[in-house]
Amino acid sequence: MRILVTGASGLLGLNLSLQMTPAHDIIGVDRSKLTGVPFRLMNADLLEPGACSRLMDSLRPEAVIHTAANALVDACENDPLGAHRLNAELPGELAEICFKRGIRLIHISTDAVFDGTKDGFYTEADVPNPLSVYAQTKLVGERNVLSVNPQAIVARVNFFGWSLSGSRSLVEFFFNHLSAGKTCNGFTDVWFCPMFVGDLAETLVRMLEKGLSGLYHAVGSESRTKYDFGVQVARQFGFDESLIVPISVEQAGLQARRSHNLRLSVHKLSTDLGAAIPGLSAGLPKFYAQYRQGYPQKIRSYQQ
Numbered sequence: 464m465r466i467l468v469t470g471a472s473g474l475l476g477l478n479l480s481l482q483m484t485p486a487h488d489i490i491g492v493d494r495s496k497l498t499g500v501p502f503r504l505m506n507a508d509l510l511e512p513g514a515c516s517r518l519m520d521s522l523r524p525e526a527v528i529h530t531a532a533n534a535l536v537d538a539c540e541n542d543p544l545g546a547h548r549l550n551a552e553l554p555g556e557l558a559e560i561c562f563k564r565g566i567r568l569i570h571i572s573t574d575a576v577f578d579g580t581k582d583g584f585y586t587e588a589d590v591p592n593p594l595s596v597y598a599q600t601k602l603v604g605e606r607n608v609l610s611v612n613p614q615a616i617v618a619r620v621n622f623f624g625w626s627l628s629g630s631r632s633l634v635e636f637f638f639n640h641l642s643a644g645k646t647c648n649g650f651t652d653v654w655f656c657p658m659f660v661g662d663l664a665e666t667l668v669r670m671l672e673k674g675l676s677g678l679y680h681a682v683g684s685e686s687r688t689k690y691d692f693g694v695q696v697a698r699q700f701g702f703d704e705s706l707i708v709p710i711s712v713e714q715a716g717l718q719a720r721r722s723h724n725l726r727l728s729v730h731k732l733s734t735d736l737g738a739a740i741p742g743l744s745a746g747l748p749k750f751y752a753q754y755r756q757g758y759p760q761k762i763r764s765y766q767q
């Protein structure tokens with residue numbers, strides 16, 4: 464399948480593009496950050512007028528996976544208009560462009576759309592109530608996509624993996640501190656369902672191949688607190704888990720409000736795919752295997 468991936472330099476976009484190459488013909492779109500990647504690369508600022516239609520008309524992909532966003536939760540609080548443009552308006556415009564050309568679309572959204580007050584796992588039928596600018600703009604983005612393109616997939620995700628900068632993801636936060644023997648905080652009152660980015664890449668491709676459409680929760684099938692996630696990382700790598708200081712997210716002084724419960728049910732996804740969805744216990748050993756194989760260095764070598 465010829466798949467165009469936006470945000471190809473990002474945590475998800477880069478891992479996804481690397482993993483899907485060469486089984487699929489991947490075209491990554493970035494803003495001149497990448498070099499030497501084993502997939503085709505196009506430079507574009509997606510917010511430039513006409514950029515998205517030009518890409519679709521010249522490259523004619525069969526599918527687009529739209530990962531580009533402002534995914535920095537606290538940065539969005541300081542730039543609500545910019546976050547709205549990128550996270551809310553652009554996805555709707557892209558969805559319409561894809562719909563008119565018969566190009567399949569997966570739009571990547573977030574588990575953060577919920578306020579966390581539910582006792583248990585959120586399903587696709589639950590009503591979101593975003594607490595931050597980031598989450599608000601992502602929710603409007605979801606709605607904009609589905610209102611113009613009912614064939615699109617909107618996937619609410621949460622994932623972990625190695626990044627271009629070496630410091631983009633929560634798992635790298637724990638790895639960087641613990642491997643240097645430094646203490647770090649772990650939230651004991653935020654629950655989530657992290658999925659290894661490689662498992663997410665496979666899941667997204669299966670969703671395309673199955674011809675799914677509409678809203679899906681595409682997260683790991685096991686829930687943990689962020690503190691416990693750190694402990695699992697420490698155990699996997701043989702680091703000292705006592706370096707992780709258990710604290711409440713409220714003590715961390717973060718700018719944007721955070722939900723305490725980011726647990727999403729994957730029942731709909733697993734039923735429609737006819738397959739079990741991997742959780743942390745399956746994903747973490749794969750993340751560790753990448754480390755043993757020098758993947759973090761390899762991924763950083765793609766930075767211009």
Ligand SMILES: NC(=O)c1ccc[n+]([C@@H]2O[C@H](COP(=O)([O-])OP(=O)(O)OC[C@H]3O[C@@H](n4cnc5c(N)ncnc54)[C@H](OP(=O)(O)O)[C@@H]3O)[C@@H](O)[C@H]2O)c1
Nearest residue numbers: 470472473474475494508509510530531532534571573620
């Ligand atoms: N990270 C998580 O744990 C998490 C959790 C839930 C949901 N998500 C969602 O997953 C998706 C991917 O997140 P991520 O963590 O991979 O993000 P990321 O690492 O911050 O990457 C964002 C990407 O978007 C690109 N981008 C931003 N503005 C652009 C523009 N105007 N034109 C072209 N490209 C642009 C960036 O390019 P530059 O490198 O040039 O800036 C970068 O490649 C997002 O939709 C996010 O909301 C992420």
